[in-house]
Amino acid sequence: xxxxxxLTSLLIASFSIGCTNYVVLFKPPAQxxxxxxxxxxxxxxxxDKEVISWNLEKVGLDQKVMTDNPSLKGNVNVKIAILSxxxxxxxxxxxxxxxxxxxxxxxxxxxxxxxxxKDDDKDGLVDNIVGYDVVDGxxxxxxxxxxxxxxxxxxxxxxxxxxxxxxxxxxxxxxVRYINGNGQSDVPKLVRALEIALNAKxxxxxxxxxxxxxxxxxxxxxVSNAETAMLTNxxxxxxxxxxxxxxxxxxxLQEFTETKLGKAVVQFKNVIVVTSTTKNDTLxxxxxxxxxxxxxAAPGDKVLTTMPDNKYEEVRGTAYAAAHVAAALGxxxxxxxxxxxxxxxxxxxxxxxxxxxxxxGIEFIVKSGSVLDIxxxxxxxxxxxx
Numbered sequence: 327x328x329x330x331x332x333l334t335s336l337l338i339a340s341f342s343i344g345c346t347n348y349v350v351l352f353k354p355p356a357q358x359x360x361x362x363x364x365x366x367x368x369x370x371x372x373x374d375k376e377v378i379s380w381n382l383e384k385v386g387l388d389q390k391v392m393t394d395n396p397s398l399k400g401n402v403n404v405k406i407a408i409l410s411x412x413x414x415x416x417x418x419x420x421x422x423x424x425x426x427x428x429x430x431x432x433x434x435x436x437x438x439x440x441x442x443x444k445d446d447d448k449d450g451l452v453d454n455i456v457g458y459d460v461v462d463g464x465x466x467x468x469x470x471x472x473x474x475x476x477x478x479x480x481x482x483x484x485x486x487x488x489x490x491x492x493x494x495x496x497x498x499x500x501x502v503r504y505i506n507g508n509g510q511s512d513v514p515k516l517v518r519a520l521e522i523a524l525n526a527k528x529x530x531x532x533x534x535x536x537x538x539x540x541x542x543x544x545x546x547x548x549v550s551n552a553e554t555a556m557l558t559n560x561x562x563x564x565x566x567x568x569x570x571x572x573x574x575x576x577x578x579l580q581e582f583t584e585t586k587l588g589k590a591v592v593q594f595k596n597v598i599v600v601t602s603t604t605k606n607d608t609l610x611x612x613x614x615x616x617x618x619x620x621x622x623a624a625p626g627d628k629v630l631t632t633m634p635d636n637k638y639e640e641v642r643g644t645a646y647a648a649a650h651v652a653a654a655l656g657x658x659x660x661x662x663x664x665x666x667x668x669x670x671x672x673x674x675x676x677x678x679x680x681x682x683x684x685x686x687g688i689e690f691i692v693k694s695g696s697v698l699d700i701x702x703x704x705x706x707x708x709x710x711x712x
Contacts (some may be wrong), residue, residue, distance in 0.1 A: 349527035359466035361707045362426045362456050363416045379490060380605050381480070386683070386699040387493065392485075397704060400494035401660035406481060406652055407457075407523035409516070410474030410534035410645075412467040412503035414634040415456050417475060419490065421479055421482040425498040427455050427465075450525060457501035460518045461511075468558040470507035472633050473534055478648040479632030481532075481656070489638055490630055493653035493700070498661070500526055505534060513538050513553035513587075520560045524569065529562070529659045532652040534645050538586040554590050562595045568596060568668040572652040574626070574644030575601040575614035582616040592619045596668055598655075598676060602626025602647035604695055607685045613644050615691040621677050623688055624650040624698040651676070656701045658707050671710045681706030 356605060378389050392398055405425065414422040429446050451458055454465035469475045478499055483492035504519035505511040523531045541550035563573060573591070573671060575582045582588045582599055586641055591597045602610040603607035603623045609615065610627040626647030628640045654676075666672065675681040679689075681703050689695030 340434055341685055353450055358470040359459075360416055361431075361466075362424070363421055364446070365421055379630050381629045381650070382491070382493065384603075384605070384697065385493075385654075386626045386701045391701060392491075394699065397515050397661045398493075398495075398657060398700070399660070401481075402496045402498055404494075404496075404530075404656050405500050405526065405528045406656050407500045407528035407531045408474055408477055408481075408501055408534075409502045409504055409519045409523060409532060410469075410477055411505045411509070412459065412469035412474045413457070413478045413499065414469045414475045414502040414564070414632070415467075415501070417479075417632050417634065418488070418636050419486065419492075419559045419632050420475070420499075421484075422480055423482040423484060423492075423499050424456060424478065424498060425500050426697070431455055451522070457503070458519075458522050459503040460515050461503050461506045466551035467490075467501035467503040469501075469503070469634050471505065471509055472639070473505070473509070473641075473645065474501055474503070475634050476629075476631045476646060477532060477534070477649040477652075479638075480629065480646060481653040483632055490581060490632065492631075493650065494656055494660075497653075499654055500528060508610075511535075511538055512543065513540065513557060517556045517560050520557075520571075522563070524560070524563060524567070528569060530652050530655045531569060531571045532649060533575070536573060536585065536591065537576055537578075538587065540586055550586070554586065557587065557590055561578065561591060561597065562697065565594050565596050570655050570668055570672060571597045572648045572655065573597065573599055574646075574648040575599050575616065575620050576597045577612040578593070578614060580613055582614045582619045588619070595673060598622075598648075598651060599694055600624055600626075600643045600644060600648040602642070603685075603688070604628075607697060609691055610644070610647075611643060613647075617690055617693055618628040620692045621673075622682060622694045622696060622698055623647065623692050624684075626650075631636070650698055650700075654698060655702055657700065658704060661704060662707065662711060665711055666707070671707050674707040674710065675703055678706060 457467035504515040624647035684701040
């Protein structure tokens with residue numbers, strides 16, 4: 327039986343030890359991060375008919391479509407970076423879906439450490455085993471909040487007979503933690519997270535939130551301007567590489583561009599802004615809008631998904647709507663590969679009502695006037711590639 331051991335000594339440096347069936351990474355007790363498991367202890371014959379949630383059906387993915395359509399399976403070589411609160415990579419529905427960097431894991435035994443404090447794979451990050459944790463400055467982006475794990479479940483919870491089912495069967499999720507366990511962050515941490523995801527050669531980048539304090543948290547105008555410039559500079563690099571960034575429009579009952587960071591990002595065509603809808607295809611409570619700046623809507627209200635410690639909860643917010651779009655872009659990358667061009671194929675399809683599901687009233691809220699329909703979106707991208 328596997329156990330988790332926590333030693334409460336006064337050691338300050340982070341290190342890890344190996345035991346017979348587990349490895350524990352030492353940090354202060356409140357910040358203990360587990361080494362990733364290779365597989366879940368529970369073995370069940372896949373049968374997720376009961377867990378096709380309403381949100382999947384709303385984006386065109388009922389049980390028959392998901393079973394019969396090979397183009398909806400995904401590909402393990404597609405990397406989706408989740409910039410959020412981290413991910414519980416040992417969740418029974420996510421093991422195997424989150425990228426584990428074996429090159430940074432040293433062979434472990436009772437007397438050998440499982441990390442060596444070296445950049446073994448020469449990517450500029452030391453011991454980055456699972457993504458990267460900007461908050462704690464280590465290589466285990468473990469979730470102490472829940473938001474990132476919820477996003478991961480929407481994108482890629484496994485069809486394994488229990489829990490919930492995500493959109494992609496095969497994918498490499500790459501978590502970058504820039505939001506702490508209390509849901510707090512700042513612009514420099516977001517910029518650093520974006521740099522890491524860019525250097526990791528991500529195919530799609532999901533950003534949890536742009537609702538961040540400006541001016542060093544004090545509203546200082548000079549610092550605020552410097553932060554905006556930092557964000558603009560990293561977004562320029564993304565635009566040059568045509569890597570799509572997907573972000574929720576936020577929850578403040580206003581136009582997306584009324585926020586300072588909103589104004590900064592809308593000038594970049596590779597940033598796809600998403601708002602959220604309910605089971606009834608109405609705009610979700612508090613969700614921001616923008617018929618020129620918000621590309622599309624997707625389910626983001628009472629969506630059942632994964633949470634840390636093998637739990638499941640309903641979540642709501644435009645970030646969870648954006649997770650559906652990030653998965654759709656991941657499926658497009660898996661299906662069409664290097665032929666896929668962001669400005670030629672992705673953006674025209676994601677903002678087209680003919681490539682999604684038009685909904686009365688939504689046309690005044692988002693540019694496409696539609697709710698995401700993944701099969702139609704993929705078909706439209708395929709048509710543009712012909």
